[in-house]
Amino acid sequence: MKRSTQLMAIVVAVFGGICAIGCTIDPDLDPFDDLYTPDQCTGTTPDLNGTWEITGTGKRSECRQDFLNTDKFTLSSVKIPLVYDADTGELSVGNLQVNSNFQVKSAVIDRACVEFTTVEGVGDQTIEYRWKGSAKSDNFLEGEFTGLGPSGCDTVGNFSMSR
Amino acid sequence: MSTFSKFAGAFIALMAVAFSSNAFAQEPTWAMLDFGVRNISVDDAATFRDLLQTEISKQREVQFVRAAVVCADKRCAAEEGNKLGAEATVYGSIAALGEKLIVNVEIVDNANGNIVRSERMGVTKIEELDLVAARLAKAIATNQEVRDTAELGLVTTDESKVETRRQGFGGVALGVGAMTPVTGYATVPLGVAIDVAYWYEASKFAVGPRVGVRFQADPNGEDHYIEVPMDLGAYYIFGLGDFAPFVGGGAGLRYITDTRRSTILTGSVIQTTHEADLDDQAWGLGTYVRAGVLLFRTYTVRVSLTVDYNVAWMKLHDEFAQQSLTMMINTHF
Numbered sequence: 001m002k003r004s005t006q007l008m009a010i011v012v013a014v015f016g017g018i019c020a021i022g023c024t025i026d027p028d029l030d031p032f033d034d035l036y037t038p039d040q041c042t043g044t045t046p047d048l049n050g051t052w053e054i055t056g057t058g059k060r061s062e063c064r065q066d067f068l069n070t071d072k073f074t075l076s077s078v079k080i081p082l083v084y085d086a087d088t089g090e091l092s093v094g095n096l097q098v099n100s101n102f103q104v105k106s107a108v109i110d111r112a113c114v115e116f117t118t119v120e121g122v123g124d125q126t127i128e129y130r131w132k133g134s135a136k137s138d139n140f141l142e143g144e145f146t147g148l149g150p151s152g153c154d155t156v157g158n159f160s161m162s163r
Numbered sequence: 164m165s166t167f168s169k170f171a172g173a174f175i176a177l178m179a180v181a182f183s184s185n186a187f188a189q190e191p192t193w194a195m196l197d198f199g200v201r202n203i204s205v206d207d208a209a210t211f212r213d214l215l216q217t218e219i220s221k222q223r224e225v226q227f228v229r230a231a232v233v234c235a236d237k238r239c240a241a242e243e244g245n246k247l248g249a250e251a252t253v254y255g256s257i258a259a260l261g262e263k264l265i266v267n268v269e270i271v272d273n274a275n276g277n278i279v280r281s282e283r284m285g286v287t288k289i290e291e292l293d294l295v296a297a298r299l300a301k302a303i304a305t306n307q308e309v310r311d312t313a314e315l316g317l318v319t320t321d322e323s324k325v326e327t328r329r330q331g332f333g334g335v336a337l338g339v340g341a342m343t344p345v346t347g348y349a350t351v352p353l354g355v356a357i358d359v360a361y362w363y364e365a366s367k368f369a370v371g372p373r374v375g376v377r378f379q380a381d382p383n384g385e386d387h388y389i390e391v392p393m394d395l396g397a398y399y400i401f402g403l404g405d406f407a408p409f410v411g412g413g414a415g416l417r418y419i420t421d422t423r424r425s426t427i428l429t430g431s432v433i434q435t436t437h438e439a440d441l442d443d444q445a446w447g448l449g450t451y452v453r454a455g456v457l458l459f460r461t462y463t464v465r466v467s468l469t470v471d472y473n474v475a476w477m478k479l480h481d482e483f484a485q486q487s488l489t490m491m492i493n494t495h496f
Contacts (some may be wrong), residue, residue: 027307054433070359073437080432081365127430150429 004043043112048084048091049163053077056145058157065151075159084109087160091116114141125150131159139163193219194249194273196240199233200260207289211257214296215268222304237271237278244273251279257469262287263321266295270303282309286319294319305496333363333371338469340491342377342390347485349386349423349473353378356489364495369409370397377489385440386423390485392449392473394416400457407457409467416474418450419485447477451489465495 056075063069077141081094082104091107099123105128108115113130126149140162147155195216198208199313216227228247234240234254244252255268270280280303284295294317301312311416312438313322343353360373377390396413422442429435455469471489 013183058435060435060437065180067425067439067441068429070427070437070439073435075435078431096432098279098431100432118433120432122430127433129433 003051041111041113041134043135044138045109045111045115046138046141047108048082048114051079051081051163052161053079053163054159054161056157058155058161059149060147060153060155062105062152064157068153073157075157114143122150131161131163133159165173166289166431185226190224191251192247192249192268193225193227194240194244194247194252195227195229196243196252196254197233198254199235199256201256202260203257203264203289207292208257209267210329211292211296214293215300216251218296218300219303222300237269237276240271241276242275242451244271252352257292264289264292266299268299268303284309284319285321287321291319325360329365331363331365332463333361334496336360336371336373336467336493336495337364338373338375338493339493341380342487342489344388345486345488347422347479347482348419348487349379349388351384351386351388352382352435354378354388354487355380356491358491358493360493362493362495364400366400366403368397368399369411371395372415373413377487386422388419388421390417390419390475390487392451392462392475393452394449396451396453398453398455403460405461407460408455409457410452410454412450412452414448414450416443416446419475419477420444421478421485423480435495441480445477445479447475449473449475457495463496467493467495469493478479 014046032111054075054077058073058075058111059071060073061069076097078098080096083092083094084090084107085092089107091104091109093102093104096102103119105117105119107117115130115134117128117130119126119128127147128145128149129145131143131145133141137143140160142158143158145155145157145159147153147157183189195212198212200208219225220227227248230243231249232239232243234243234252235256240252240254244250247348250273252271252273253268254271254286255266255413257267258265263288265285267283268281269278271277272279282299282302284299286292286295298309298312298317298319300438301307302309303316305312309480321463336358338356338360340356342356344354354377356375358373358375361371363371372393372395374393375391377392379387392415394413394415396411398409398411400407400409402408420442421444422440424438427439451471451473453469453471455467458466458468458489469489471491473485473487473489475485477483477485
């Protein structure tokens with residue numbers, strides 16, 4: 001076998017290996033993909049304008065600081081004033097009661113289904129949650145969320161949102 | 164006679180006069196009296212006196228005149244020395260005390276009758292009197308203490324012996340008791356304390372190292388700690404009876420690992436809450452003071468009751484200086 005052929009074989013093997021590893025790691029990047037089904041979105045679109053509170057439970061793993069890892073945490077929020085512009089589809093946060101670096105990054109509303117992302121700066125770290133739920137009434141939503149941070153934590157859980 | 168011959172002759176005569184007068188000026192005259200003897204022979208004492216005279220002459224420029232007189236005090240010695248026209252008088256005694264030979268040598272200034280040197284040395288072998296003579300002569304010549312003149316070849320058998328020391332009593336001590344955290348530890352009401360120590364006890368003091376372990380008594384408690392003290396302590400003991408109080412203290416190394424059940428919060432607008440064990444551990448300096456009572460002290464196996472106040476100088480969970488109280492019962496084997 002020629003030397004160039006051997007070299008080519010090695011390159012193919014290395015890239016093939018990398019591809020194989022990547023294919024086994026990658027598929028869970030978006031855990032919401034399995035949740036979002038058209039059936040869940042039947043119903044009327046809720047009016048998101050107003051003050052909401054979020055509660056829920058979840059678990060956190062892969063944290064660099066071990067004490068943050070937990071099989072169960074409870075989640076709650078202060079009253080969050082949401083402002084929704086139906087024309088532009090933009091969701092934003094009004095004046096919060098607490099002094100915090102908190103914002104809504106993106107939002108998608110499809111009939112009863114609501115999906116948005118919140119980011120909060122805490123010290124030199126950020127906590128990002130991605131919420132995806134469906135409206136059960138005009139004043140109540142429930143669904144699941146994932147999160148990233150602080151300390152590199154991966155978070156998943158269930159939530160409900162009411163006003 | 165030539166001019167050169169005259170000059171050379173005058174120079175030689177001048178040098179002869181100079182050397183002779185210089186020699187007389189640098190060699191003072193000392194008197195050497197006979198040594199008093201007790202329980203040894205006069206001949207041995209005379210031999211020692213001759214050796215001493217020779218050694219002193221080797222060590223410093225001095226010429227001796229002798230007198231067959233024994234003096235026991237400085238006044239007598241000074242009078243005899245003055246009779247001989249000496250500036251100083253060497254006198255003394257050699258006495259046998261059991262197996263020991265004790266040599267006393269004194270030098271008196273004949274002009275004023277004051278003792279200028281007084282030395283004593285003891286040996287167990289009469290053959291070592293030559294060493295004594297050499298050492299005493301060196302001490303006199305160099306104005307040193309006799310003990311400072313030791314050098315190879317001049318050390319006596321007595322000096323090479325190990326000094327007799329007071330004996331203490333040492334052994335292992337085992338202790339068990341309770342520890343109460345005062346501040347800086349996990350919130351635990353009571354802990355267990357176990358010590359293994361070496362206890363060396365003399366009549367009035369005791370010293371010894373110890374290694375121990377302290378941990379919380381309730382295995383189901385949410386908060387817990389483990390402390391390992393490694394110390395060296397010293398104690399003063401009051402009394403020799405079967406009830407002897409003592410006080411003291413010590414210092415050493417401490418290792419503490421401390422776990423506390425805590426509520427963990429993340430975020431402020433959206434807040435998560437959970438319970439977690441916060442671990443912290445550190446090495447540091449440890450000190451303690453102790454008061455206690457030693458019981459059955461007249462027996463080989465003794466018991467002591469102790470109370471220690473401990474401080475570990477370290478930072479755990481942002482708290483500096485862990486303080487605790489330890490009460491123990493110890494058995495000393």
